[in-house]
Amino acid sequence: MDKRLPIEVRWHGRGGQGVVTASRILASAALKGGYYLQSLPDFGAERSGAPIAAYTRISETPPIDRGPVYEPDAVIVLDASLIGQVDVETGLVDDGTIIVNTANPDSPALRRLKLKPGQQLWTVDASKIAIELIKRNVPNTPILGVFARSVPVLDIDTMSQAIDELMSETFPPNIVEANLKALRLGHDQAQEIQAIEVEVSANA
Amino acid sequence: MTIVQNLGQKSESGIQLPAPQAINGGEAVAYAMGQIDPEVVAAYPITPQTFIIEKFSEYVADGTVNSEYINVESEHAAMSACVGATAAGGRSQTATSGPGLALMYEMLWVASGMRLPIVMHLCSRSFSAPLNILCDHSDVMGMRESSWPMLIGASPQEAYDQAVVMPTIAENKSVLLPVANVLDGFTVTHSVERVEVLPDEVVKEFAGEYEPDIWALQPGSTATFGTLDANDFYFEHKRQQVEAMKNSLEVVRTQLNAFGEISGRPMNLVEEYLLDDAEVALVVLGSSEGMVRAAIDQARKDGIKVGMLRIRLFRPFPVQDVRKALEGIGAVGVLDRAIAFGTPGNGLMQDLATSTRTMPDRPLLMDFVYGLGGRATPKQLFRQAIDQVVTMNESRVEPDEPAYLGLK
Numbered sequence: 001m002d003k004r005l006p007i008e009v010r011w012h013g014r015g016g017q018g019v020v021t022a023s024r025i026l027a028s029a030a031l032k033g034g035y036y037l038q039s040l041p042d043f044g045a046e047r048s049g050a051p052i053a054a055y056t057r058i059s060e061t062p063p064i065d066r067g068p069v070y071e072p073d074a075v076i077v078l079d080a081s082l083i084g085q086v087d088v089e090t091g092l093v094d095d096g097t098i099i100v101n102t103a104n105p106d107s108p109a110l111r112r113l114k115l116k117p118g119q120q121l122w123t124v125d126a127s128k129i130a131i132e133l134i135k136r137n138v139p140n141t142p143i144l145g146v147f148a149r150s151v152p153v154l155d156i157d158t159m160s161q162a163i164d165e166l167m168s169e170t171f172p173p174n175i176v177e178a179n180l181k182a183l184r185l186g187h188d189q190a191q192e193i194q195a196i197e198v199e200v201s202a203n204a
Numbered sequence: 205m206t207i208v209q210n211l212g213q214k215s216e217s218g219i220q221l222p223a224p225q226a227i228n229g230g231e232a233v234a235y236a237m238g239q240i241d242p243e244v245v246a247a248y249p250i251t252p253q254t255f256i257i258e259k260f261s262e263y264v265a266d267g268t269v270n271s272e273y274i275n276v277e278s279e280h281a282a283m284s285a286c287v288g289a290t291a292a293g294g295r296s297q298t299a300t301s302g303p304g305l306a307l308m309y310e311m312l313w314v315a316s317g318m319r320l321p322i323v324m325h326l327c328s329r330s331f332s333a334p335l336n337i338l339c340d341h342s343d344v345m346g347m348r349e350s351s352w353p354m355l356i357g358a359s360p361q362e363a364y365d366q367a368v369v370m371p372t373i374a375e376n377k378s379v380l381l382p383v384a385n386v387l388d389g390f391t392v393t394h395s396v397e398r399v400e401v402l403p404d405e406v407v408k409e410f411a412g413e414y415e416p417d418i419w420a421l422q423p424g425s426t427a428t429f430g431t432l433d434a435n436d437f438y439f440e441h442k443r444q445q446v447e448a449m450k451n452s453l454e455v456v457r458t459q460l461n462a463f464g465e466i467s468g469r470p471m472n473l474v475e476e477y478l479l480d481d482a483e484v485a486l487v488v489l490g491s492s493e494g495m496v497r498a499a500i501d502q503a504r505k506d507g508i509k510v511g512m513l514r515i516r517l518f519r520p521f522p523v524q525d526v527r528k529a530l531e532g533i534g535a536v537g538v539l540d541r542a543i544a545f546g547t548p549g550n551g552l553m554q555d556l557a558t559s560t561r562t563m564p565d566r567p568l569l570m571d572f573v574y575g576l577g578g579r580a581t582p583k584q585l586f587r588q589a590i591d592q593v594v595t596m597n598e599s600r601v602e603p604d605e606p607a608y609l610g611l612k
Contacts, residue, residue, distance in 0.1 A: 023396075024226075024396055027226050027396050027397075028226040030226075031224060031225075031226040031398055035398075036397070036398050037226060037396070037397060037398055038395055038396065038397050039226075039395075039396035040394060040395050040396070043338055043390045043394070043578055062359070062361075062398070063395075063397060063494070064494030064495065064497060064498055065494055065495060065498070065583075066359075066388075066391040066392070066395050066491050066494060066495075067495070067580055067581060067582060068580065070582070
């Protein structure tokens with residue numbers, strides 16, 4: 001038994017940012033890792049710009065829960081402007097990880113997160129990486145790089161293979177290549193934010 | 205098919221297995237359809253069925269299947285096209301959901317009355333109004349009397365497995381009826397999971413060729429279909445359908461067993477969970493079974509002897525299998541994911557009540573309505589049901605009215 005598993009991930013973003021795709025790539029990476037998996041969009045009408053969610057489960061046995069993830073081990077926020085509008089941190093387990101796409105690790109938005117002492121906060125400017133490399137604000141692949149670094153379940157190479165295979169079905173090679181670079185850059189530029197954890201735990 | 209990557213894995217029976225896929229229930233069904241490669245697929249897109257026909261029309265566009273794909277103007281036309289294609293001797297399939305099934309309703313009876321072995325994949329969805337695109341079993345209940353054998357799966361894997369088996373049930377000469385492969389809308393259609401697929405040649409061999417004998421509308425055939433049949437023989441034709449439905453039950457059992465031997469994934473008419481020593485039980489259809497099992501595991505830790513019976517073959521209802529499974533159980537909670545307005549019991553409850561009524565020590569029954577229009581189905585919901593069934597088992601009093609789980 002792998003003690004890190006099962007793991008449940010909840011994704012938050014806005015329609016058009018690739019939330020569902022990212023969840024699916026993570027699930028495909030889990031398959032490559034030899035695990036059972038599940039990727040599920042939050043059910044409802046999807047509109048560009050509207051808050052949406054998706055869920056990923058990775059386990060050593062077939063999934064039995066086909067509903068939303070209520071107590072995630074990891075939360076991934078693709079748009080920091082959702083913080084305060086959506087309770088992104090709700091239910092995050094005591095030693096869980098939250099990853100936020102933001103240009104500013106000191107941003108007031110991050111201070112609004114109600115985190116517990118054992119929870120880890122990671123940030124990356126995934127939008128900047130995406131715009132530079134992919135020429136569009138689809139921050140999902142760089143943030144998968146952060147996930148590979150901060151949640152030690154699937155390594156960056158497995159993730160890279162999953163992106164390559166899944167995206168090659170629909171995108172030209174140059175776009176796939178840009179996404180693979182974005183993944184690595186997200187991994188390398190990710191930073192763990194210590195200050196906020198201390199500050200919030202002092203207030204708690 | 206190009207998406208199959210042979211990793212050289214070997215199953216116990218020595219068959220070369222393709223790599224497992226990370227695909228959702230809709231794509232899993234399309235995968236099986238692609239392997240079976242029916243002559244005609246006619247469908248109209250509707251959420252949450254769309255994955256099936258999007259994927260299948262990709263196969264058509266890529267030339268990986270030989271099927272004629274007819275993008276019809278409505279579901280009524282979709283089933284009509286399947287009726288025509290199958291009457292002409294071809295294999296045909298369609299897929300739909302909730303309101304689409306409702307629009308198809310007239311043709312469901314035409315297909316079964318003409319004894320045409322069409323395969324439909326039904327992605328269960330609520331009926332409007334108010335508008336709702338999410339899962340419940342209103343559509344499943346809406347077609348249950350139309351003389352279609354119906355199998356209800358619980359996962360993308362089962363949606364695939366059942367899709368492979370369906371034509372062999374429909375085309376069996378003692379059956380010759382259209383059949384429905386039901387997968388829950390969103391919870392199965394949209395759930396990406398690990399799906400073990402079989403090699404194309406294995407599926408093709410299992411599904412065989414459709415060989416209509418006297419039935420086809422082909423040159424030299426003397427058959428005629430669906431003509432006027434007033435008060436002279438209409439009754440007799442319907443009586444024959446009763447026999448065909450009866451025959452289908454053992455055909456389903458045989459075919460599920462045969463498939464299980466090939467795939468290593470056994471499927472039964474009903475699936476049991478911890479029923480052997482159970483004092484109470486829940487009966488369920490479809491993908492909620494996972495959370496029912498989770499609730500049972502939790503209740504067992506608290507010392508409650510509870511089990512689950514999942515009905516896979518919903519039509520024809522497997523009366524003997526259900527009775528056997530529930531023998532010795534004191535009280536049963538029936539989980540209905542649709543309301544049968546104005547009736548003395550909702551759909552599954554009606555089946556359980558009529559199936560168990562002549563058992564010497566029949567279990568007490570209690571009906572629960574849950575999950576309408578996609579309302580969440582966490583394990584706490586089913587734990588509540590278990591606790592209420594335990595109370596009924598102690599009081600030995602059956603309630604007249606259903607309970608509503610998760611109603612605000």
